[in-house]
Amino acid sequence: MEKKTLYSAVQPSGNLTIGNYTGAIRNWVALQDEYECFYAIANMHAITVRQEPSELRRRTVELLALYIACGVNPEKCTLYVQSQVPQHAELTWVLNSMTYVGEMERMTQFKDKSARHAENVNMGLMDYPVLMAADILLYQTDVVPVGVDQRQHLEIARDVAIRFNNRYGETFRVPEAYILKAGAKIASLQDPEKKMSKSDENPNASVFLSDDKDAVIRKFKRAVTDSGNEIRADESKPGVTNLLNVYAAFTGCSVEQAERAFEGKGYGEFKLAVGETVADALAPIQAEQKRLLADKAYLGGVLAAGAERAYKAARKTLSKVYRKIGFYQGE
Numbered sequence: 001m002e003k004k005t006l007y008s009a010v011q012p013s014g015n016l017t018i019g020n021y022t023g024a025i026r027n028w029v030a031l032q033d034e035y036e037c038f039y040a041i042a043n044m045h046a047i048t049v050r051q052e053p054s055e056l057r058r059r060t061v062e063l064l065a066l067y068i069a070c071g072v073n074p075e076k077c078t079l080y081v082q083s084q085v086p087q088h089a090e091l092t093w094v095l096n097s098m099t100y101v102g103e104m105e106r107m108t109q110f111k112d113k114s115a116r117h118a119e120n121v122n123m124g125l126m127d128y129p130v131l132m133a134a135d136i137l138l139y140q141t142d143v144v145p146v147g148v149d150q151r152q153h154l155e156i157a158r159d160v161a162i163r164f165n166n167r168y169g170e171t172f173r174v175p176e177a178y179i180l181k182a183g184a185k186i187a188s189l190q191d192p193e194k195k196m197s198k199s200d201e202n203p204n205a206s207v208f209l210s211d212d213k214d215a216v217i218r219k220f221k222r223a224v225t226d227s228g229n230e231i232r233a234d235e236s237k238p239g240v241t242n243l244l245n246v247y248a249a250f251t252g253c254s255v256e257q258a259e260r261a262f263e264g265k266g267y268g269e270f271k272l273a274v275g276e277t278v279a280d281a282l283a284p285i286q287a288e289q290k291r292l293l294a295d296k297a298y299l300g301g302v303l304a305a306g307a308e309r310a311y312k313a314a315r316k317t318l319s320k321v322y323r324k325i326g327f328y329q330g331e
């Protein structure tokens, strides 16, 4: 039986956080045997906020090394850089004509980012979900593993696919989100009402995958907890709940098991244990990423092979789209 197709991507737009790991990349590894997987480095999405060119280039390769260091196998999966497959931009243009401005204005991420980058509310920022829909639909994707914050964008991808299929006949497979419970929504350590983000201004809010053990432990020790002293997951205790989620995501236990493990313990001991668990999980990933980054030729080879495979798949879908909408492709 043919394998189902899975697609996901991360932007090379900053230091990745443990949320990117537990919400996305770690789940990719678990799914790579079961699905035909495409994992992109979304550099076209990244330029919707200003990037330093040399850093963007460096982070692209670092992100590939990180994917592999986390256990994504380039022999099994197609790993590639979004801008190296021109069909992403081409399909975006077609889908733009089928997406309404009002839909884009309502997107939570657009509203947040427009507020944060008020000096640079560019068309790309608004069009971001359409590019993401193009990414997904080009590969006839069945499932998209992402964190909770991307759910709204995935709904747009589904809506656009359905709209296109209704107007032009069956063309795109309609994708489903794949959101795991544990780790799909890691919050900021300083403000547990906000998601942990690559671009938070407060350096203590996010734990980066590149943080060393001391930094990880220091950040968890400083994490905002709640009044009271019970270690329990509860809406009234967002700080403690977040730390329990992190612990569960990194150990593979359930939140209930985590609660039991810390029953009767104090906040100080709890925070230290979470910090140590995370630091110990990150150390081997960091070492492997460093080892891979010393071999640029290998990484370049992975991306060249990935771009070629992605290009073939994407060209097939785009040609079908062009035929359906009446674009001349030669006699």
Ligand code: TYM
Residues within 6 Å of the ligand: 007, 008, 009, 010, 011, 012, 019, 020, 021, 022, 023, 024, 042, 045, 131, 132, 135, 136, 144, 145, 146, 147, 148, 149, 150, 183, 184, 185, 186, 187, 195, 196, 197
């Ligand atoms: P990005 O780069 O912001 O985040 C990458 C992945 O990490 C997840 N994530 C989190 N999960 C849990 N807790 C958090 N605090 C947290 N922060 C981030 C995100 O949900 C995401 O899965 N637009 C996408 C990249 C993209 C994409 C795609 C994804 C481009 N094209 C096609 C899927 C399919 C983004 O900005 O992710």
